[in-house]
Amino acid sequence: MSLENLSMQVESGExxxxxxxxxxxxxxxxxxxxxxxxxxxxxxxxxxxxIEDVSTHQRIGYLPEQPYFYDYLTAGELLxxxxxxxxxxxxxxxxxVQRILRKVGLETAKKMQLRKYSKGMLQRVGxxxxxxxxxxxxxxxxxxSGLDPLGRREVRDIILELKREGxxxxxxxxxxxxxxxxxxxxGVIVGGKLRGVGTPGEMVGIQTQGMEILFEVxxxxxxxxxxxxxxxxxxxxxxxxxxxxxxxxxxELRGAGARILSxxxxxxxxxxxxxxxxxxxxxxxxxxxxxxx
Amino acid sequence: xxRRAITGLCLTAALxxxxxxxxxxxxxxxxxxxxxxxxxxxxxxRSGSTVKKLSLEYGPLMGAIYWTxxxxxxxEKHRLQERGLDxxxxxxxxxxxxxxxxxxxxxxxxxxxxxxxxxGAGRPDLAVKLLERGIQANPEEWRLYQDLGNVYYFxxxxxxxxxxxxxxxxxNPHAFIWMKVMAAKIAGEGRSLDTSYFLWQQVYETSTNKxxxxxxxxxxxxxxxxxxxxxxxxxxxxxxxxxxxxxKRMSELVEAGLLKxxxxxxxxxxxxxxxxGKAELNLNSPLLxxxxxxxx
Amino acid sequence: xxxIWIVATNTFREAVRxxxxxxxxxxxxxxxxxxxxxxxxxxxIEQTVIVSLGLAAISVIGLFIAVFIGVGLVSKEMDKRTxxxxxxxxxxxxxxxxxxxxxxxxTLAVNTAAMAVxxxxxxxxxxxxxxxxxxxxxxxxxxxxxxxALIVALAMLFSCFTTPFLAILFTGGMxxxxxxxxxxxxxxxxxxxxxxxxxxxxxxxxxxxxxNFNVTGAVAHGRGVPGSLVWHVTVYxxxxxxxxxxxxxxxxxxxxxx
Numbered sequence: 001m002s003l004e005n006l007s008m009q010v011e012s013g014e015x016x017x018x019x020x021x022x023x024x025x026x027x028x029x030x031x032x033x034x035x036x037x038x039x040x041x042x043x044x045x046x047x048x049x050x051i052e053d054v055s056t057h058q059r060i061g062y063l064p065e066q067p068y069f070y071d072y073l074t075a076g077e078l079l080x081x082x083x084x085x086x087x088x089x090x091x092x093x094x095x096x097v098q099r100i101l102r103k104v105g106l107e108t109a110k111k112m113q114l115r116k117y118s119k120g121m122l123q124r125v126g127x128x129x130x131x132x133x134x135x136x137x138x139x140x141x142x143x144x145s146g147l148d149p150l151g152r153r154e155v156r157d158i159i160l161e162l163k164r165e166g167x168x169x170x171x172x173x174x175x176x177x178x179x180x181x182x183x184x185x186x187g188v189i190v191g192g193k194l195r196g197v198g199t200p201g202e203m204v205g206i207q208t209q210g211m212e213i214l215f216e217v218x219x220x221x222x223x224x225x226x227x228x229x230x231x232x233x234x235x236x237x238x239x240x241x242x243x244x245x246x247x248x249x250x251x252e253l254r255g256a257g258a259r260i261l262s263x264x265x266x267x268x269x270x271x272x273x274x275x276x277x278x279x280x281x282x283x284x285x286x287x288x289x290x291x292x293x
Numbered sequence: 294x295x296r297r298a299i300t301g302l303c304l305t306a307a308l309x310x311x312x313x314x315x316x317x318x319x320x321x322x323x324x325x326x327x328x329x330x331x332x333x334x335x336x337x338x339r340s341g342s343t344v345k346k347l348s349l350e351y352g353p354l355m356g357a358i359y360w361t362x363x364x365x366x367x368x369e370k371h372r373l374q375e376r377g378l379d380x381x382x383x384x385x386x387x388x389x390x391x392x393x394x395x396x397x398x399x400x401x402x403x404x405x406x407x408x409x410x411x412x413g414a415g416r417p418d419l420a421v422k423l424l425e426r427g428i429q430a431n432p433e434e435w436r437l438y439q440d441l442g443n444v445y446y447f448x449x450x451x452x453x454x455x456x457x458x459x460x461x462x463x464x465n466p467h468a469f470i471w472m473k474v475m476a477a478k479i480a481g482e483g484r485s486l487d488t489s490y491f492l493w494q495q496v497y498e499t500s501t502n503k504x505x506x507x508x509x510x511x512x513x514x515x516x517x518x519x520x521x522x523x524x525x526x527x528x529x530x531x532x533x534x535x536x537x538x539x540x541k542r543m544s545e546l547v548e549a550g551l552l553k554x555x556x557x558x559x560x561x562x563x564x565x566x567x568x569x570g571k572a573e574l575n576l577n578s579p580l581l582x583x584x585x586x587x588x589x
Numbered sequence: 590x591x592x593i594w595i596v597a598t599n600t601f602r603e604a605v606r607x608x609x610x611x612x613x614x615x616x617x618x619x620x621x622x623x624x625x626x627x628x629x630x631x632x633x634i635e636q637t638v639i640v641s642l643g644l645a646a647i648s649v650i651g652l653f654i655a656v657f658i659g660v661g662l663v664s665k666e667m668d669k670r671t672x673x674x675x676x677x678x679x680x681x682x683x684x685x686x687x688x689x690x691x692x693x694x695x696t697l698a699v700n701t702a703a704m705a706v707x708x709x710x711x712x713x714x715x716x717x718x719x720x721x722x723x724x725x726x727x728x729x730x731x732x733x734x735x736x737x738a739l740i741v742a743l744a745m746l747f748s749c750f751t752t753p754f755l756a757i758l759f760t761g762g763m764x765x766x767x768x769x770x771x772x773x774x775x776x777x778x779x780x781x782x783x784x785x786x787x788x789x790x791x792x793x794x795x796x797x798x799x800x801n802f803n804v805t806g807a808v809a810h811g812r813g814v815p816g817s818l819v820w821h822v823t824v825y826x827x828x829x830x831x832x833x834x835x836x837x838x839x840x841x842x843x844x845x846x847x
Contacts, residue, residue, distance in 0.1 A: 034677050037845040054681050062677035068670050070599075072606040084595045085678040129674055139677075304839055311832035316794045318825040322801050323771075325818040329807060358772050365775050 003028055003192045006042075010170055015163050017183035017200070018172035025192045026172035027065050030141050034062050046137060058086060061135035065142045067126035071115030075106055075125050078114065079132055086133040100128045105154065119146040127158065138162055140171035144178060156182060176200075210242045214261040215253055224256045240266065327369075341390030356392025359384055363398070367405055367504065378414040382406060385423060393430035396437075397502060399423060403440045404496075404505055407448040412508060412587060417448035436499075438462025439472065443492055446479065456480035471495070486523060490516045514559055515584055518574060521556065525564055525572035528552065539570040592680050596688020597695060600662070604696040609658065612650050616704050619646055620711040636716055640726060640809040643708035647701055648733050654697060655737045656760050659744030662689040664753040667846060676846075683838035690745055690834060697737050705730040722811045728819060729808040735826040736802035740764060742833040743797070749840045767797040797829060 003025050010016045020026045031037045033044055035051055044051045047059060069078050076097055083093040101107045104124040109117070117125065123146050130138055143159075144152045159182055162169050173179060179186050180200045187197045215237050217227070226249055230239035237258075241249045246263075253260055344355065363384035370378055385402040389395055405413040407420035424441045431437060438458050445455035456479040463472035471491070478488060493516060497509035525543075528551045532540045540546055543555045543566060555563045558580050567573035574581045604610070623642050663686070666672040675685065705727060712726070713719060743763050747756035773793040801822050804814050 031846070034673075036673060036676060038843060055679050057677055057679040060677065062674065064670065064673035064677075066670070067674060069674065070603065070671055072603055081595070081599055082674070082678060085592060085680050087591075126674065304835060307835055308832055311828055311835070312795055314828045315825065315832070318821055318828065319794050319798055319801075322798070322818065322821050322825060323774075325815060325821065326801070329804075329815070329818070358769060361772050361775055365772075 003032075003039075006189075006194050008187055008194060008197065010168060011185075012168050013163075013166055014184040015159060015169045015171075015182050017179040017186040018170065018189065019174065019176070019179055019186050020172070020189040021174055024189045026189055027141055028192075029189070030139055030170075030172060033139065058133070059136045061130035061133065061138045063126045063130040063138075063140040063143055066145065067122055069114050069122065069125060069129075072113060074111055074113055075101060075117075075128070076110045078125065079129055082129045083132055088133070096132055100132050103158070104128045120148065120151050123147055123151070127155065131158070131162065135167065137168045137170070140169065142173060143171055144173060144175060152178070210240055210266050211246050212264050212266050213239050213241065213249060213253070214263075215239070216259040216261060217256070218259070224252055226252050227256075236261070341387045344387050345391055353392040353394075356388045356390075356395055356398075359388035359391060360395055360398050363388060364401070364504070371504075374411070378405065378410075381414050382416065382419045382423075389423065389426060393426065396427070396431065396434060399427035399431075399437055400440050400500065401502055401505060403444050404508060407444045408508065409448065409587070412511070415448075417444050420444045421449070433465070435462040435465035435468040435472070438465075438468075439495070442472075442475070442479075443496065446484070446492065447489070450484070452479050452483040469495075486516065486519055490520060511583070511587065514580065515587060518558055518580055518584065521558065521564065522572045522574075525556065529566065529570065529572060533570075540566055542566055543572075592684040593688040593691060596680070596685055597691035600689050600692020601695050604658070604693065609654060609696065610700060610703075612654070613700065613703050613707070616646060616650060617707045620707045623711060636712065636811065637809045639708070639712050639715060640729075641805055643704075643711065644726070644729050644733065644805050644808070647704045647708070647730060648736070650704070651697060651701055651733060651737045652740065652764070654700065655693075655740040656744055656757055656764075658693060659741040660748040660753050660756040660760065662693060662741075662745060663748045663841070664756065668753075670846075672846065682842050686745065686749075686838055686841055687834065690741060693741050694738050697741070698734055701730055701734050701737070722813065725804075725808045725811075725813055728814050729804050732802040732804060732819070732822060735822060736799060739797055739799075739826055739830055739833075742830040742837070746833050746837040746840070749837050749844065763797065764799065767799040770794075770796040770798040771800045801825065 006025075006029060008029075018026050018029065028037070032039055033046065033051060035054075046056055049056045073081065079097045079100065080093050083096065088096065098107075101110055104127055106121060106124050106128065109121060114122070114125065123143070127140070127143060130140065140159075143155050147155060156178065159169055159171065163182075171182075183200055185197060186200050188195045215230075216235050217237065218235075226239050226241075227237065230237035232238075239249070250260070250263075344359075363381060366380055366384060367378065381402070385398055385406070388398050389402070392398075402423045403420040406423065407413060407415075407417035409415045421441065421444055424437055424444065427434070428437045428441070438461050442455045442458035442462065445451045445458055449455075456476045459472045459476035459479065462468050463470075463476060475488065475492070478485075482488075490513065493509050493512045497506055497513060500506050500509065525546075528546055529540055532546055532549055532551060535549065540549075543552070543564060546552045547555060557563045558574060558578055560578050560580055562575035562578035562580070564572050565575050574584065620639075620643060623639060666675075666689075672685075676682065708726060708730075709719070709723075712723065716723075740760065744756065744760045747759040747763075751759065770793045773789050773796075804818075807814055
């Protein structure tokens, strides 16, 4: 995975979402920031200092993608171990570890060795070690992955709390709804390139793609045009119409004696947005190929 | 200069300095360990076949290493003038088992195994064993027959076998002609000073191994003494024949015109006439001690 | 400096929980068995056999731990990604490396000390009373520990830039080469040109000369080891390890973690 000319800025105190499909380069960018990998060229700064200055890590918290920790330690021991690097006193460490475990909901599992933890539990430990030392900047790589809806909600709450405390949060995800709910701004990255930075709404565009009607037809149906346009699953049919066509379609259905189950607005998904970008990418690439013979 | 470059430079300098320090320390440690005489007295694996199996495909390399150890071992013992070359046979046995084509090991080994103590281990039987293995692995090497003959002649004192060895070796078209000649001579008259001297001379002239040449030189020196004394005895007999009495001093032989001047041994000490009336080494000559220490 | 200690103590804890130290049980059994068997052989050489066997066992067990766990110190963290969160702490990469190194060396120190005690126990069962010269066994064990420290450093160096399997191979190869370094120094020119012989001699000085650490020959026979030798070998080990670890740090500092 290679990145191309990435240039980005995250403001202090904001929650910035890093969006992109899998393999787009989100993790790569974050790893570059944390100096796990090195760029071929370019510089980066966190809190005004170059990332080469490791002492800045005192004020940074990081949650890696799919975290894995020393499985022979318990959660309490791991957090204590990491906390030592931040030069917290033994007493301080004890207090904070207790507090943070409660916050991420792992208090009961405190004495259990990490090798027995589920993926979701490991994710929580990861979150815990990222914020234990009350960092000014928190970098989270796919913090929602592996969590059930309840867990995701808890993470969202934590991120909002961090924002309230005035901390800067940078997190990567591919779930649009999370980004919409949490982020002040988002950066979209596809195929190693940054496609744009702005508020969530700006990025995706407010245009809807029309309305979706869910209906049922009983008995031997006489055919009507909408039926042909619809996709069928068992007894149910799903049809897409533009906003202007909506009332005409509803009349058609009523006339045919179909039972209308639901009418909903189709919102563009992130996938649509990305597909659009990827298609644009490919089109450009082939254009280049043809001309650059 | 960028910080990275400076760090890189410092690191390289530290590495170079470190390796230099390692070199110096290693020298010091070597010196101390030599003084402790550790290596030489240890040989955990004595079975050649075991070592061969452990060496996997690297027999010849391991053979070279054992050969090196054998030479080192001999050198140490020689330098310190210690007696007992007990480890020599096992080391050579292993070396030649690992690499049967290690010709120099056979020559070296046979000489120092068979030569009487303190020059060698005094075990001509082991020398023969070694050489027979060498001949079996290298039938084209006539020099091994030369070595075998030398062992039988000098140390085993089995002259018929010695003659047989030289004879066998002479069959090789590359062999020196003297092999055949010597075979006949030894078969006929057994041991003689001239033969001994000749054989050692051959060893001295044809070997490139430092230790072998040195040893041959010692033997040659002592044999020269014997030859000189034999010649001088002949003159003394001649003198007695002419004058009817035994000369008491060498100068008398000079006066009688039999010798131009009083001959000296290779260390420069003039020969003298002994109490028995036979020529003898000067009492001050270091060769006397050598002769006593190295009975032929 | 403190960071190194933090990492070291955690590494030590890992080794203890990893049941690495269970080899001590095996060693104790081995020693007891040897003591019993030796008693049946001949009288007079029990000391030699037990000391030789004991030191050899300490050396071999230590060697395996040093190579396999030494290579794993860095490899395991990179493979399992436990390293990622750790490097986000205010911890320099070289501090991490040295900490892991110190932790394993501490583990080995505890290990060899315990095995030395076991060796003494076995020795005591065949020879009472123990005399002053028997204390030299400790010197031999100390030298073995120095050797292990050097091997761990080499294992770490190799594991920083190759796969674990190759790192084990290289470390093992280096060990074998180092054992024969002394012989290479006095190599006789068998069909070798003079320049090659000189080159080989030069390299033999720079290879880790593992024979330096071997005083079994003296100690097994109750002979002493001069203090100056111990001192020189200690300095040698410190310098050599420093060079190797500096190299490892340099390599690791710019390594991309996948």
